[in-house]
Amino acid sequence: MKHPALLHFLAWIICLGGFQSPRLLAQELVQEPTEIPLGALVEQAENGNDDAQFELGLRYLSGTGLVQDEFQAASWFRKAAEQDNMNAQYNLGVMHLNGVGMIADQQEAVRWFRQAAENGDPPSQFTLAVLYANGRGINRDLMLAHMWFSLAAAAGDKNAAANAVLFEEMLSTEQILQSQSAAQAWIEKFNE
Amino acid sequence: MTSPCSARIAVRTAAIVFSLCVSLLALPLHADFERGMAAYEAGDFPAALAEFTEGAAIGHALSQYNLGLMYHQGIGTAQDYERALQLFALSAQQGLVRAQYYLASMYDNGQGVAQDYREAYHWYQQAAEQGDAAAQYAVGTMNFYGQGKRTDYAAALDWYTKAAEQDHGDSQYNLGVMYINGFGTEADPAQALQWFVRAARNGSADAQFNAALMYNNGQGTAQDFGRAMRYFKMAALQGVPEAMARIGILFASGQGVAQDYVQARQWFEAAAQLGDVPAQSFLGRLYMSGMGMPQDPVSAYMWYKLAHDNGDNAALAVMSALQANMNKEQVSEAEQRLTNWLQQNPQASKP
Numbered sequence: 001m002k003h004p005a006l007l008h009f010l011a012w013i014i015c016l017g018g019f020q021s022p023r024l025l026a027q028e029l030v031q032e033p034t035e036i037p038l039g040a041l042v043e044q045a046e047n048g049n050d051d052a053q054f055e056l057g058l059r060y061l062s063g064t065g066l067v068q069d070e071f072q073a074a075s076w077f078r079k080a081a082e083q084d085n086m087n088a089q090y091n092l093g094v095m096h097l098n099g100v101g102m103i104a105d106q107q108e109a110v111r112w113f114r115q116a117a118e119n120g121d122p123p124s125q126f127t128l129a130v131l132y133a134n135g136r137g138i139n140r141d142l143m144l145a146h147m148w149f150s151l152a153a154a155a156g157d158k159n160a161a162a163n164a165v166l167f168e169e170m171l172s173t174e175q176i177l178q179s180q181s182a183a184q185a186w187i188e189k190f191n192e
Numbered sequence: 193m194t195s196p197c198s199a200r201i202a203v204r205t206a207a208i209v210f211s212l213c214v215s216l217l218a219l220p221l222h223a224d225f226e227r228g229m230a231a232y233e234a235g236d237f238p239a240a241l242a243e244f245t246e247g248a249a250i251g252h253a254l255s256q257y258n259l260g261l262m263y264h265q266g267i268g269t270a271q272d273y274e275r276a277l278q279l280f281a282l283s284a285q286q287g288l289v290r291a292q293y294y295l296a297s298m299y300d301n302g303q304g305v306a307q308d309y310r311e312a313y314h315w316y317q318q319a320a321e322q323g324d325a326a327a328q329y330a331v332g333t334m335n336f337y338g339q340g341k342r343t344d345y346a347a348a349l350d351w352y353t354k355a356a357e358q359d360h361g362d363s364q365y366n367l368g369v370m371y372i373n374g375f376g377t378e379a380d381p382a383q384a385l386q387w388f389v390r391a392a393r394n395g396s397a398d399a400q401f402n403a404a405l406m407y408n409n410g411q412g413t414a415q416d417f418g419r420a421m422r423y424f425k426m427a428a429l430q431g432v433p434e435a436m437a438r439i440g441i442l443f444a445s446g447q448g449v450a451q452d453y454v455q456a457r458q459w460f461e462a463a464a465q466l467g468d469v470p471a472q473s474f475l476g477r478l479y480m481s482g483m484g485m486p487q488d489p490v491s492a493y494m495w496y497k498l499a500h501d502n503g504d505n506a507a508l509a510v511m512s513a514l515q516a517n518m519n520k521e522q523v524s525e526a527e528q529r530l531t532n533w534l535q536q537n538p539q540a541s542k543p
Binding site for chain 2: 067068
């Protein structure tokens with residue numbers, strides 16, 4: 001089972017007539033890490049278990065049971081993310097966006113958010129939409145922003161739903177239909 | 193030079209370097225020319241000028257070219273761009289590649305004549321078609337920027353490829369940029385990396401950095417921190433601060449190397465001295481927790497303040513957190529230390 005703990009990421013974009021850049025507020029954990037002893041966790045992580053790698057990354061990030069160290073956190077998230085762990089991909093996205101434990105790099109942030117978004121992670125879909133809307137790390141594309149907001153909205157994200165509606169103001173009917181059918185195709189492919 | 197391939201294509205104006213042609217074999221030598229060369233090599237420039245003038249007068253292309261260079265550089269005579277241009281033109285019309293190239297670059301730079309990209313393009317193209325790599329690069333660049341003709345990325349790509357295959361470093365770098373961004377072709381990171389690697393071997397620091405970044409991120413290649421480290425080090429040796437900061441990160445996180453805070457700090461310091469802001473704040477981070485050294489809030493505050501002064505807004509929150517556990521003397525000591533350090537390292541501060 002995937003560990004749901006994620007970094008909180010709040011993006012401010014919604015204002016009619018203007019965009020603001022995404023902003024990271026707290027790096028606070030949604031859920032406490034499990035209680036596996038550190039030694040066992042390290043062993044599992046070193047043996048390549050991506051959930052263990054993600055959790056070890058979290059412990060480094062929060063300084064739980066060891067000295068806080070974002071550099072090591074980044075390294076463990078990276079290992080887990082390479083194995084397609086979407087929580088780790090999301091966190092790598094946030095850390096790249098803010099230069100935490102690594103050099104800030106918006107294009108790399110987009111790459112990791114995209115992988116997590118394709119893996120069906122709603123916060124990543126939301127963030128990817130914000131990045132598309134603001135043209136951060138990627139060419140601005142309001143249609144794709146709309147599509148990713150719609151997908152996050154379909155997964156129950158209310159802010160994303162509000163954003164999707166707002167973006168419809170800025171798109172032609174044809175563009176909206178195109179975005180909706182792209183979203184539909186994405187969902188069908190994802191559910192296969 | 194930050195984001196993956198903060199790739200950039202620089203217009204490089206053709207640098208005119210004085211070099212006499214001694215061994216252009218395709219053209220017949222001539223007695224005046226040989227005497228001119230002998231005089232030139234003996235350092236008797238007025239005599240060389242006289243001999244080349246005679247050779248030029250009877251239409252000897254190499255003499256015209258060499259005489260043109262002497263006027264262009266003002267050797268043995270006053271500098272005279274207009275004469276140089278005329279002589280290069282005479283020689284270029286006879287098909288001498290170098291003369292065509294220099295004639296083109298004079299039109300390109302507006303030397304001895306009003307700047308004229310069309311003429312420049314024409315003569316670069318003549319030399320390029322004869323296989324001159326520098327001219328092929330120039331034709332590629334003019335196609336890229338739309339100078340002397342309309343922008344044509346596909347043509348730019350072709351000419352850069354011709355020059356790059358002759359190991360022309362700037363063309364290899366620009367090809368990398370075009371392949372990564374998909375100019376004149378489908379974006380192709382693997383091809384881009386291949387050209388960055390070749391340009392890197394030819395000494396381009398930008399190419400070294402870009403290749404390193406692509407290995408670091410696994411772009412166009414399997415992810416490979418070892419190779420990333422190697423190319424970052426090549427760029428760092430050429431003084432690229434972003435490369436130094438990246439090496440610091442690899443050491444701090446133990447990616448591609450054994451984890452080592454001390455090395456991380458040394459690389460961050462080197463980058464920080466050259467004004468790299470992330471490195472300045474990462475140094476603060478190391479001192480704050482005592483990573484690889486005793487904990488030192490005064491130094492931590494100093495580095496975060498420097499980063500903040502250089503525009504890192506996120507540093508402010510850390511500074512106030514640090515300040516909460518410092519007394520007034522410590523804060524002013526940190527500020528004093530920063531002032532002193534900046535006097536030693538003026539490059540560390542953003543203008």
